[in-house]
Amino acid sequence: MKIVMVCPQISSSSFITTYPYAKILSKEHDVKIVGPLLGKEPFIRDATLDFEFIEPPVGRPPQLALASAYFSVKKRLMRGDFDVMHAFKLFPNTAMPAAAVKRRIGKKLVITVDDYDVASPKNPFKRLVLRAAERAYKSADRMIVSSTYLQKIYGGDIIHQVANEPLFLGKKYTGAAVRKKYDLQDKKIILYAGTIFEHKGIDVLIKAVQSLNDKDVKLVVVGEGKTALLRLAGDETLYIGKAPIEEIPDFVAACDVYAIPTRPSTYANAQIPGKIFEPMMMGRAVIASAVSDIPAILDYGKAGLVVRPNDVRSLADGLKLLLSDDSLRRRLGDSAKRRYEAMYSYARIEEKIKTVYSKL
Structure with a gap:
């Protein structure tokens, strides 16, 4: 054909x-x-x-x-x-x-x-x-x-x-290069990778990370768009800007938590962030807003934490829980990987x- x-x-x-x-x-x-x-x-x-x-x-x-x-x-x-x-x-x-x-x-x-x-x-x-x-x-x-x-x-x-499976699963990524390049060897990394628009909730994520008040935690933002939304950011945030697509898997491998803080809107309610499948296939812990089909994709909390959308406290509590519990991150990451392979590969x-x- x-x-x-x-x-x-x-x-x-x-x-x-x-x-x-x-x-x-x-x-x-x-x-x-x-x-x-x-x-x-x-x-x-x-x-x-x-x-x-x-x-x-x-x-x-x-x-x-x-x-x-x-x-x-x-x-x-x-x-x-x-x-x-x-x-x-x-x-x-x-x-x-x-x-x-x-x-x-x-x-x-x-x-x-x-x-x-x-x-x-x-x-x-x-x-x-x-x-x-x-x-x-x-x-x-x-x-x-x-x-x-x-x-x-x-x-x-x-x-x-x-997601771009040939890129993300084409070779083994450790995240070591990203951690070394940006001096993040001793940090707990929360990653946001994607376009920066109002419905993506980046401002909610920044406020949530700031509320943790933990110098050992770094929010890494990779992407471009309405960067004015980053004006709230301080030392807790490292803004990379647009990175070559070939480098994104190493950022995902480097992170401890992958955040998708989507804010509800008519547009967002219809959308499935394709980025959600990148950390899932690489076995990383995901925290995401309960918007659109995201709760179902994350098996209603069994393959990632699902938090209330547009809620700084809910997101901050979820981040704190994940960052303080290595075994929970591993369990959720492993579950996410199995779910990706079974349903979204x-x-x-x-x-x-x-x-x-x-x-x-």
Whole structure:
């Protein structure tokens, strides 16, 4: 089977969702990934995959560029040199042109939705554009969504966003290099790795760590976004900024606790942070807010601590418990790893993807 995967932007973190599908399906099918770079480097480099870069007619700003890519992508898809289109996100440069092409030439269409994107932008024009693109889901032969919240909106099969397993499990990481580089050899490390936005709750995490008042504890923040949210941070926080994706596994290996302090919102309630699977597969202790399907993923506290969202005291109490109990961290980390392997690994996700494609 020939599959063309339509990615929003191959040079952005959105490619993290496309990548596992491409790796899994390319084992048995001819897979081509199409999408723009917008003048940047691919987010993940993988010579085993087949890419076709389609740049939009308008280069800037990025939002306008992606919207204008509708025409470039539609023109490419109209060639019809494939059996199935697999579009990622209900965007004007992914699902929207794919749905238009399906109506014209009748090719099969699979759509994967990992975020409730229409709830994200505050700009009314952006929201209007996303609302128009959202209607493409009605043209899909099969829908794949990443959470129960999204399933209630769009229907389809739930396949949680999966992590970059080839990177994280490709070799053994100890975290020693990170601890040495940043002089953290004698510290208990709480790691936050990901984008920095209001719904991610980084400010709640900073306040919780500060309330511990423990000089032996260091909050390490890896990522970029709205760094103004870090203005509360003091000596208890080490802000790394954006790190190469190849270095992230060593940060995870170095941490004692991996924190996901998500704050509830319409957008966050529909989202499953893909980052949650990185510490799970590496056997690290996780503490996360009870938002979306996170409690179920962490087996309701058996594979990680689940705390009240947007609650500094609840998060601080959980952090204190984990940091003071080495055996508890090990037990939760081991349980998380077993749960990942049983339910969220490439092997398990491959079975689910094959089931979806068998229904086309």
